[in-house]
Amino acid sequence: METMNAVLTRRSIRTFHPEPVEPLAIRTMIEAAMYAPSAGNQAPWRFVLIQNRETLMAIRRDHPYASALETAPMAILVCGATGDLPHPEFWSVDCAAATENLMLAAKDLGLGSVWIGLYPRRERMSALTSMLKLPADVEPFALIPVGHPMENVEEPQRYRPEWIRSEQWFEPWAPGRLDLKAEAEKQAEERKIAEALKRRDSGLHD
Numbered sequence: 178m179e180t181m182n183a184v185l186t187r188r189s190i191r192t193f194h195p196e197p198v199e200p201l202a203i204r205t206m207i208e209a210a211m212y213a214p215s216a217g218n219q220a221p222w223r224f225v226l227i228q229n230r231e232t233l234m235a236i237r238r239d240h241p242y243a244s245a246l247e248t249a250p251m252a253i254l255v256c257g258a259t260g261d262l263p264h265p266e267f268w269s270v271d272c273a274a275a276t277e278n279l280m281l282a283a284k285d286l287g288l289g290s291v292w293i294g295l296y297p298r299r300e301r302m303s304a305l306t307s308m309l310k311l312p313a314d315v316e317p318f319a320l321i322p323v324g325h326p327m328e329n330v331e332e333p334q335r336y337r338p339e340w341i342r343s344e345q346w347f348e349p350w351a352p353g354r355l356d357l358k359a360e361a362e363k364q365a366e367e368r369k370i371a372e373a374l375k376r377r378d379s380g381l382h383d
């Protein structure tokens with residue numbers, strides 16, 4: 178699959194067939210993650226593979242948005258090893274790049290995945306830390322259930338030319354097609370009117 182095809186067609190998959198994920202596919206996804214860019218090439222990522230159904234269900238019970246674990250044959254925990262890094266403030270950014278690489282590799286392999294958010298929610302992180310016996314300097318970053326997809330999700334149109342500016346904020350990148358300044362002024366005017374109406378409705382006056 179072409180890189181752009183994987184990028185444009187990847188969607189979160191939360192329902193899976195029970196069929197296990199091949200060891201070679203696991204290796205490929207993790208290899209892709211390990212090739213991500215990182216600050217000063219510090220590569221702070223570490224990975225815990227979770228295939229035990231009881232463990233997956235125990236994590237699901239502790240996390241409000243982890244329904245994908247109910248059918249996933251496995252999950253990959255992306256962690257940050259934060260001790261002794263040259264650029265410690267970037268560890269989570271580095272791990273995010275690795276996580277996206279991993280998910281795109283999953284897509285490329287015909288697998289589905291979803292990013293279950295952990296970092297920076299301390300309560301979600303500490304549940305994983307104690308359950309999986311992570312050392313003090315290893316932070317759980319994101320949990321990625323992976324498997325053979327059992328759902329088809331539509332591919333939305335997400336390209337928004339108006340979010341791209343050229344050289345400075347009020348210049349659209351596609352000149353002549355967008356008047357960003359007029360649009361910003363119109364939105365500010367609409368906000369003013371909405372606020373005035375809200376004040377009037379709540380009995381307050383200028």
Ligand SMILES: Cc1cc2nc3c(=O)[nH]c(=O)nc-3n(C[C@H](O)[C@H](O)[C@H](O)COP(=O)(O)O)c2cc1C
Nearest residue numbers: 187188189190191242243244245291292293294295
């Ligand atoms: C930081 C982060 C945290 C997320 N947390 C969850 C989560 O806890 N549970 C979940 O089902 N999806 C989670 N997602 C997936 C998003 O809901 C999903 O990526 C988003 O709705 C866009 O849909 P798409 O992945 O299909 O393009 C998370 C995504 C990110 C990047």
